[in-house]
Each structure stands twice: as C-alpha cells, then as structure tokens.
Amino acid sequence: TNPATGEILASVPKLGATETRRAIDGAAEAFPEWSRRLAHDRANILRKWFDLLMENQADLAAIMTAEQGKFFTEAKGEIAYAASFIEWFSEEARRTYGEIIPSHKEDARILVTHEPVGVTAAITPWNFPAAMIARKAGAALSVGCTMVVKPASATPLTALAMAALAERAGVPAGVLSVVTGSAGEIGGELTSNPKVGKVSFTGSTETGKKLMEQSASTLKRLSLELGGNAPFLVFEDADLDAAVEGAVASKFRNSGQTCVCTNRFLVQDQIYDAFAEKLTKAVKKLKVGNGMEDGVDQGPLINQDAVETVKAHIEDAVEKGARIVHGGKPHALGGTFFEPTVLVDVPATARIAREETFGPVAALFRFTGEAEAIAMANDTEFGLAAYAYTQDLARAFRVSAALDYGIVGMNVGLISTAIAPFGGRKESGFGREGSRHGVSDYLDIKYTLMGGLG
Template sequence: MGNLPHFQLFIDGDWTEGSDGQVMTSENPATGQGWATFACASAGDVDRAIAAARRVLDDPEWRDMTQTARGKLLYRLADLVAENAARLGELETTDSGKLLAETSAQTGYVADYYRYFAGLADKVEGTVLPIDKPDMHVFTTREPIGVVAAIVPWNAQMFLTATKLGPALAAGCSVVLKASEIAPAPMLEFARLIEQAGFPPGVVSVITGDAENCAIPLTRHPDIDRIAFTGGPETARHVVRNSAENFAVTSLELGGKSPILVFDDSDLDGAANGLIAGNFGASGQSCVAGTRGLVHRTILEPLIERIEQKASAIRLGDPLHSGTHVGPLCTAAQVRKIEATLATARGQGAVIRFGGAPADRPGNYMTPTLVQCTSPETETLKVEMFGPVMSLLAFDTEEEAIALANSTPYGLGSGIFTQNLARAHRVSKRIRAGICWVNTYRAISPIAPFGGFNQSGYGREAGVEAILDYTRTKTTWISTAQEPMANPFVMR
C-alpha cells in the first residue's frame, strides 16, 4: 500500500493530513483492488476549516472584493477545469468506475457552469422600494449568506460540486466542501485548481471523512450558515436534524425513482434509446435514472424487442476504454443489493427478459438487466437500484399512466415519449417531479434549474435562482426628513 498515490486534505490553503492520522484506501471498482489512499478529516480538522471560512468573510481580500472580480476568479477556475478535464475524468473513473467517456466530457462541460455563475456574479442586484413614507429612502441589498457546507456524493461529483460551489462563490460566500469518503480522489485533486485560480486561503477547503468524525461535526457546527447536500434520504434526515443545531438554511437533492412514460404514438426507436439512456447510461448510477418505465400495453412487446436488440450491442468492460458502454458499479455492496432486489421481484412474478446477474469477471460488474413487471408493487419499481436495471410496466390509459408515475414518494426526474404535443403539455403538467424531459432524457444545462419534489428534496441548483439561494436580503431605511425623529413610542 505504501506505493499507492496519496491524496491530502486542503484546509485554509494548506495541504495536510488528518490531525488524528486516519487514512483510508480507495478501491478501483473495475479490479476490486486498492489503488490510492487519502487522508480523513477529524472533528478538529472540520473546526479548522470552518474557522478559516468564517475568518475569510471578514478579511478585506475576500469581503471587499468586487462582484466583478469574484466573477473573474470563477472564469479562471472554469478555464482550469476545462484544461484538466481529461486528468480529472481519469481520476474519477479509476476511483468510482464511471465511464471515462462520461467523466471527462462531463467535467469539460462543468466548466460552463462556473462560467455561467461567473457571469451572474455582478448581476445580483438590490431594489429601491416605493415606500409609503415620503420622508424615507428604503432599499434592499443582497449579502453573502455566510459559511456554506457543501456535501457531494461520489457519483457525478464534478457536476454536483459546480452547482453548489459556483453560486456560493459568485455570491461571496466561503465554502467547506466535503467529498464522499467513497471515491474522493477527483475532489481532492480539484482543490489544486481552486488554489491555482487564486482564491484567497480559507475561501474553499476540501475535506473528506466518515460520518462521525467529519459529516456530523460539519453539518451541526454553529458557524455553518448554509448546507447544500446531495445524497440519500436517510442521510438527509440526519442532516436536517443536525441543522436544528445551527438553523442553517438547507437544500437537499436526494435522487429518486423517476418514471418514463411511453405512449402508443411514440417513435419506438427514440423511446428505446431514451429508456436505455435513463437506465444503462452511467451504468445506472444516476440520481435521475428513469427506472420506472411505464409503457402503453399495445406497444410493450415491440418496444421490448427494440430494447433487447439495442442492448445486445452494449459493451460491458473497462471504464477507461473508449468503446465501453457500461462499466462497474462503485461498490460491491451495490451489486449485492441489486441481486437481492431482483430475487424479490422474481418472487413477485416479474420476468427477467435479459441480464439479471453479476458479470463473470473481476470487479463490481452487473450485467444490464430488463425486468418485465406485472404489478406496480414489484420491488424493482420501488427501490432505488443505482445500477443498470430497467423495469417496465404496462398501462392502458393516460390517466392510469399519470397515476402510476405519481405513485412514489420521490419526484426528481421524469420522461414522456409521445408525438402528440397537446399530450406532452397535458401530462408533463400533472407529473409531480422537478424535471420533465419530453422525447429525450438526462439533459442538463447551467441555465436550467435542477431539483426535485417530495422525498427527492427541496431547493434548486443551477439557473438564475441558484445564486440568490446563497444570499440573504438586507433592508436599509434612511430618513430624509429635515426634522429629527419625533415620538419614540410610536412605530413609524
């Protein structure tokens, strides 16, 4: 293990080991072998990072930096991300098993998120109020909300970091970024780009570690003003409970069980591609995975035939190879969970049309799987799989399809395939989800808000509104009266 690459924490502008000396080993999901080690933060390290973030908010170098100058730093960071996309993508692939073709391309595109928020940095404006008191001049300004705890999972981490870090820095906040203890290498390497971009020490610290020593002390710390969390619902419940200690403004993006509705007038090839993208893209390890395929009964068999034909050409293999379509899952535990869920579904009468077992090769590989369900209670339609498993269920009417789509506690993504424009508008309006794609799937943009309803969380990332969520409004009253204040016992 001594010859493995090692990644340190980045706290207050310094590269450091954890104060308690804890080190963890990261496994390459494609081989099941340890490939790197990383330092883990202790509660003391968390305190140090937050203290630096609090200090820098009062440091003239950051506090008095103009909004335009902050934007220029973000433009510089964007350029560095684009220049290092291949390197960061390779690290993410080695650490998490996600396809290099996706990680490198996504990292390159993430640069546009930083550019978008760089452009917004000097567009955050206040308002002069038409107050109902003629001797008062009243206006609002937006100030940085303060110290932000940004917590990202291992999947799509460059993207999920950009949606938090971009608006926070543009607004003038300071950030303690906690990477997942599963596959944190790209985030710890990304910290070098923050340093190179020229942000003052303490504006951004990047740490990782377990729940007890890192995540809990971070989210309940009294000096945290804002928590931006992406992860699972159970962890989110702990985050919300912890935020009761500091009353931090909190946003949650929690994944889900997104429906894809395929109507009988759909282009079947396009619908098949959409379902494959929504289930086998990113090896199914996506918070918006469209794992509840709802298909009009009259086209179910023809659609399955097309999916089977297309799936037969899927190449499962080394995620670093350009020709690979589906790589390994990040952890062996994911494979075991999927196996158990599929076994339950079989017992409920579901039919495995193809796949259904781990691949016969080293690493955490699961074969792309199609489950034909006979009931909306089938386990694969209810459990977030986080693997390449597609479940299809037939419906007969539009009303039934909408009811099935909404029969979930989640509400992040959704998809509709139809050639009927009126139906697209009608159905998308009734689906309870934060995102609805029509005749496409898994499209993102820095311009478009991203977030969910119900147990998929609350708050939005990306879009103009995102930067406002990292500010708070101050109202300033200035008396223009020529006479001094009159009766002090009467409210004006």
C-alpha cells in the same frame, strides 16, 4: 480503490471534527475579504478555474474513471459538465441585483439588497464527484460565500484535484476547503457549528433527513437533493426509436447510478411489446468493461453493496412474476460488474417499483390510459425527475403539468444543464442548483428603509 480492478489508488487523510472545525474557522476568517471583493474580481477567478478544469479535462477524467468507474468518455463529459457550472456562476456573480420598492412614506426609500450568507458547507456523493462540487461551490463562491466541502469517501481524489486547480486559479486560502475522512464526524461538525450558515447535500433521503435534524439546533439554511424513483412514460403515439434512445441514455448512464436515472418504465399496452423488443436490442449492444478501455459503455458498480441491491431487486421482481429478457446477473468479468438488464411484466408490488435501484436494470410496467399512467408515475414519495414520450403536443403539456416532479424530460432522456434549475419536491428534497435560481440559497435578503430624505 479502483472499482474496476480492486487496486488501491491512494490514501487520503482521515480527518474528523477537530480538523473540520479548523477548516470552518479558516472559511470564517476568509469570508469578510472574499465577500467584499468586486463581483468582477470573483468572476474572473472563477472563469480562470473553469479554464483550468477544461485544460486538465483528460487528466481529471482519468482520475474519476480510476476511483469511480464510469467509462473515460463519460468521465470527460462530467468534467465538462462540472466546468459549465463554474463558467455559468462566474457570469451570475455580476447579476445579484437588488430592488428599490415604491415607498409608503414621502421622505423614505425602500431598498432590497442581497448579501452572502457566509460560511457554507457541501456534502457530495460518489456518483458525480466533480459536478456535484461544482454546482455548489460555483454558486457559493460567485456571490461571496466561502465553502467547506466533504466529498464522498469513495471518490476524494477528484475533489482534491479540483480544489488544487481552484487554488491555482487564484481562489484565496480558506475560501474553498476540502475535508476528507469520517462522514459522521465531519457531517456532525458541519451541521452543528454555528459559524456555518448553510449546508448543501446531495445523497440519500435517509441521510438528508438526519442532516436536517442535526441542523435544526442552529436553524441552518439547507439545500437537499435526495433520492428519486423516476418514471419514464411511453405513450402509444411516441416515436419508439427516439424513446429507446432516450431510455438507454436515461437508464444506463453511469451504470444506472444517478439520482435522475429512470427507475420505472411505464409503457402503454398497445406498444408495450414493440418497445420492449427495441429496448432489449439496444441494451444488448452495450459493452461492459474497465472504463479506460476503448468502446466501453458501462463500467462497474461502485461496490459490492450496490451489486447486492441490484441482485435483490431483480430476484424480488422475478419472484413476483417479472421475466428477465436480457442480463439479470453479475457480469462474467467478476468484481462489481453487472450485466445490463431488461425486465418485463414487472408488477406494482415489486420492490423496484418503490425503491431506487441505482443500477443497470430497466424495469417495464404496463398502463392502459393517460390517467392511469399519471397515477402510477406519481405513486411514490419521491419527486425529483420524470420523463415522457409522446408526439401529441396537447398531451405533452397535460402530462408535464400533472407529473408531481421538480424536473420533466419531455421527449428527451438527458435533462441536466447548468442553465436550468435542478431539484425536486416531496422526499426528493428542496432547493435548486444551476440557473439564476442556483445562487438564491446562498444569499440573504436585506430590507433597508432609508428615512429622513424629505
């Protein structure tokens, strides 16, 4: 369904445990041959997949905008971002180096090698329907694993289109499968089937915990990229224009529906009013509309439940003393469109201080000094991403070290790239995607003692 218009775009198969088991069996059958292929051959296939993704960037972006809602230029950016992971991991395929360790015996050698874990599974969200698949599948396939993907029910078309291009690029049958349908049935099979060696999930902390419980009986390896409550610290010595630019990029990208979106703006008291004024001025310029229309900066929210969550967070904050200086209600366009919103004087007791809003609401809190800012920023069970703006180099290093987060954007509002490790700590999960570390969770370490060499 198109969230901008309510139009039904297509229907996809509603598959369940039986079909998922069949896909897992196919992945298990394909694994021996795929894992034996030269890294050079796998790299070439992935590189061809990258080329096809970029050649079809506009068409894939149109599909994404139609089913997910983000505006077309942003969707094109996601396709390029997704493709960059396939390109990166096509190159990493050649670099899973082993070790030779000085032996404890004169007639022996210690060898350490890395081997693919086997069949893997990916369960991906609707907010980045291409990138989340590419981060997982690129890493898995590059080192010789096979993968079964369960895309979000709201955005299956992007996943299916990507899989079709992978097949066209030469990915063999069974190496990459997409299973659409019941999240409960498919997820249950992926986490309980003993043939699956690893599950990678991006989504809510609640669901991540459930998947972890379900995977316990077979001790599956897990990568979990879960919820966030990202703080954005603005110190008195910050470049306010740069901070506002970073704030808009961090908060309103994808209509505020990303796991690394700023959820709390922590602004030093001396520059609080000036920052609020500049931010409000910038937010007023954002154009809301159908993502296929020219000049649109913000599309709809994914569904009505998302609208209700945003409304509830705003109402709660206002009841507890916050003021709305811009927006604050569903957009006049109707449907699931929502006004870009700025709240000031938000108290620490507001729900928005504790819960991830996943919508276009900038909530501004005050702090007086650095120690208080760090304490406020870390006062959450989440630990995915954090941001800070300061022109004091010593403070930048102190703050980065003190923030209890897996990712820190210092004087920058956009942090994601294929060449850096993406992931969190605490209840934001564990494991890393992207960079050379991204393949680690798809590899087993084998130690071989070669004796009798004297």
